[in-house]
Amino acid sequence: MTASDIxxxxxxxxxxxxxxxxxxxxxWWMMLGYVSFVGLWQASVMWLPIEAFQRLPHPLEVIVEWxxxxxxxxxxxxxxxxxxxIFYSTYRALTSFFLACLLGIPLGIVMGWxxxxxxxxxxxxxxxxxxxxxxxxxxxxxxFPGVEPSVxxxxxxxxxxxxxxxxxxxxxxxxxxxFRAAECLGASQIDxxxxxxxPGAMPSIFTGLQIAMGAAWFSLVxxxxxxxxxxxxxxxxxxxxxxxYPTIIIGMATLGMVGYASSALxxxxxxxxxxxxxxxxxxxx
Amino acid sequence: xxxxxxxxxxxxxxxxxxxxxAFSIRDVGKVYDPLGASVVALQxxxxxxxxxxxxxxxxxxGCGKSTLMNILAGFDAPTSGAIDLDGVPLxxxxxxxxxGPDRVVVFQHGALFPWMTVLDNVTYGLTRQGRMGKKEAxxxxxxxxxxAGGLARVAEQFPGQISSGMQRRVExxxxxxxxxxxxxxxxxxxxxDTVTQARMHxxxxxxxxxxxxxxxxxxxxxxxxxxxxDTVVVMTTRPGRIKLKVNVDLPRPRTPAMMNTPQFLAxxxxxxxxxxxxxxxxxxxxxxxxx
Numbered sequence: 001m002t003a004s005d006i007x008x009x010x011x012x013x014x015x016x017x018x019x020x021x022x023x024x025x026x027x028w029w030m031m032l033g034y035v036s037f038v039g040l041w042q043a044s045v046m047w048l049p050i051e052a053f054q055r056l057p058h059p060l061e062v063i064v065e066w067x068x069x070x071x072x073x074x075x076x077x078x079x080x081x082x083x084x085x086i087f088y089s090t091y092r093a094l095t096s097f098f099l100a101c102l103l104g105i106p107l108g109i110v111m112g113w114x115x116x117x118x119x120x121x122x123x124x125x126x127x128x129x130x131x132x133x134x135x136x137x138x139x140x141x142x143x144f145p146g147v148e149p150s151v152x153x154x155x156x157x158x159x160x161x162x163x164x165x166x167x168x169x170x171x172x173x174x175x176x177x178x179f180r181a182a183e184c185l186g187a188s189q190i191d192x193x194x195x196x197x198x199p200g201a202m203p204s205i206f207t208g209l210q211i212a213m214g215a216a217w218f219s220l221v222x223x224x225x226x227x228x229x230x231x232x233x234x235x236x237x238x239x240x241x242x243x244x245y246p247t248i249i250i251g252m253a254t255l256g257m258v259g260y261a262s263s264a265l266x267x268x269x270x271x272x273x274x275x276x277x278x279x280x281x282x283x284x285x
Numbered sequence: 286x287x288x289x290x291x292x293x294x295x296x297x298x299x300x301x302x303x304x305x306x307a308f309s310i311r312d313v314g315k316v317y318d319p320l321g322a323s324v325v326a327l328q329x330x331x332x333x334x335x336x337x338x339x340x341x342x343x344x345x346x347g348c349g350k351s352t353l354m355n356i357l358a359g360f361d362a363p364t365s366g367a368i369d370l371d372g373v374p375l376x377x378x379x380x381x382x383x384x385g386p387d388r389v390v391v392f393q394h395g396a397l398f399p400w401m402t403v404l405d406n407v408t409y410g411l412t413r414q415g416r417m418g419k420k421e422a423x424x425x426x427x428x429x430x431x432x433a434g435g436l437a438r439v440a441e442q443f444p445g446q447i448s449s450g451m452q453r454r455v456e457x458x459x460x461x462x463x464x465x466x467x468x469x470x471x472x473x474x475x476x477x478d479t480v481t482q483a484r485m486h487x488x489x490x491x492x493x494x495x496x497x498x499x500x501x502x503x504x505x506x507x508x509x510x511x512x513x514x515d516t517v518v519v520m521t522t523r524p525g526r527i528k529l530k531v532n533v534d535l536p537r538p539r540t541p542a543m544m545n546t547p548q549f550l551a552x553x554x555x556x557x558x559x560x561x562x563x564x565x566x567x568x569x570x571x572x573x574x575x576x
Binding site: 177183184187188191195196199202274276279280 | 358359360383384385386388389390392394396398399400401409410413414442443444445446459460463
């Protein structure tokens with residue numbers, strides 16, 4: 001028996017116990033959610049008397065393949081290709097995302113602020129926005145030289161509309177009294193932009209960024225399935241064509257993780273920039 | 286260290302106090318004309334406001350009292366008449382006023398910037414008008430907050446962290462620190478419970494003693510109008526006209542206790558019938574509230 005056994009629960013007892021301390025009973029509900037999901041999956045493959053489900057790979061099969069130093073189908077965390085696919089998808093998603101921010105946030109803000117710009121630009125956006133991203137693929141391939149720019153363009157489009165619309169709505173949701181108060185206090189147009197419009201629209205802008213990031217991954221994968229040499233979408237599609245079913249799941253799960261991480265990153269940055277919101281609701285002191 | 290800081294701290298009269306702010310409102314009218322269906326919000330309003338006078342404007346919803354205030358503040362243009370400030374034309378139909386730090390508004394729902402600390406809110410006018418550097422403004426604002434009810438202790442907090450009464454007091458300070466010629470108060474206590482309202486009345490009276498200002502106070506509440514003002518103006522329901530102008534000759538300094546004196550009750554009685562008459566008219570017409 002060691003000292004820590006006698007003293008009972010120790011402070012730094014790994015991730016699980018720290019999560020339990022942080023979340024209480026919610027942690028166990030979350031765990032139950034994961035376990036029943038995997039259980040359901042396993043059960044559907046093993047016992048469901050439907051032929052279609054029997055083609056699905058078992059959870060265990062996927063995990064073994066995923067962590068296999070010598071994978072049966074060529075993709076696991078020990079192969080270089082796995083990271084090449086992740087790298088390409090991440091690179092495309094982030095490029096599209098940052099392009100969308102660079103163009104969409106300023107456009108949305110100016111559209112929300114200045115009526116002529118709004119009226120002028122909303123007609124174009126109104127026509128283009130409802131077109132599903134995949135419908136752009138053929139045109140993009142025709143217009144852009146090579147696959148890479150066209151995939152990035154299609155991904156950029158959805159992210160761009162999401163950031164633009166949410167920035168616009170964010171500015172329009174700012175109560176008129178804030179603009180009036182700034183004017184009364186002698187603020188110039190630039191002051192108003194910097195001190196009222198940008199901070200006032202910030203919550204909605206970040207909502208837009210979250211949506212844009214999700215949408216970027218969504219259309220990126222679709223684009224990669226149709227026209228690309230690398231990337232997680234390509235990996236999934238290729239694995240399907242080559243009957244490497246566990247690799248499909250590995251690709252999907254990896255997408256889920258990378259997508260979640262990128263959204264979480266935006267949330268962290270947003271909370272940093274909007275300290276006043278957290279302090280106002282008493283989360284931070 | 287404190288001595289050194291104190292010597293560098295700007296004195297309260299770093300900003301020259303103007304103590305002017307006499308307004309002359311002559312035959313001011315406002316017709317809204319959405320799609321040809323013209324609505325007369327304000328008609329032939331004439332009012333002389335002396336420097337440092339406290340005027341309350343009372344009337345039913347939709348009587349145009351907020352319109353009058355918006356024209357003064359420069360948020361809206363009159364369609365007839367003219368307003369002078371200290372003998373200089375301020376607003377005409379051709380050349381409406383622009384909002385500016387000589388006429389600061391305190392808004393009905395509160396308009397402290399929630400993303401700025403109390404201190405940044407209060408120094409906002411001083412720094413944006415280029416009257417003071419950031420550091421100088423911060424010291425001056427600290428001083429001002431402290432004199433205006435010991436508010437310096439919340440200087441580093443965000444508006445969302447302090448009570449609504451405290452927020453409103455900070456908003457008064459944010460307006461007063463600019464030494465405006467006129468302070469425009471647009472029903473600033475409307476959303477508060479009666480206890481907080483009473484405390485805010487006392488606070489406003491104190492601030493008026495400390496920093497006398499020409500003030501226009503728009504309200505529904507006749508009692509608070511009488512308690513705070515030198516002059517109470519009762520407006521008619523739409524088209525908004527001035528129905529009654531009453532001089533409140535209660536002594537100053539005022540206290541909420543005065544609300545039970547015979548003099549106060551007599552004034553209230555004198556105005557109450559006028560207010561009720563207009564409220565009744567508005568009620569019967571069933572017009573949508575514009576306030």
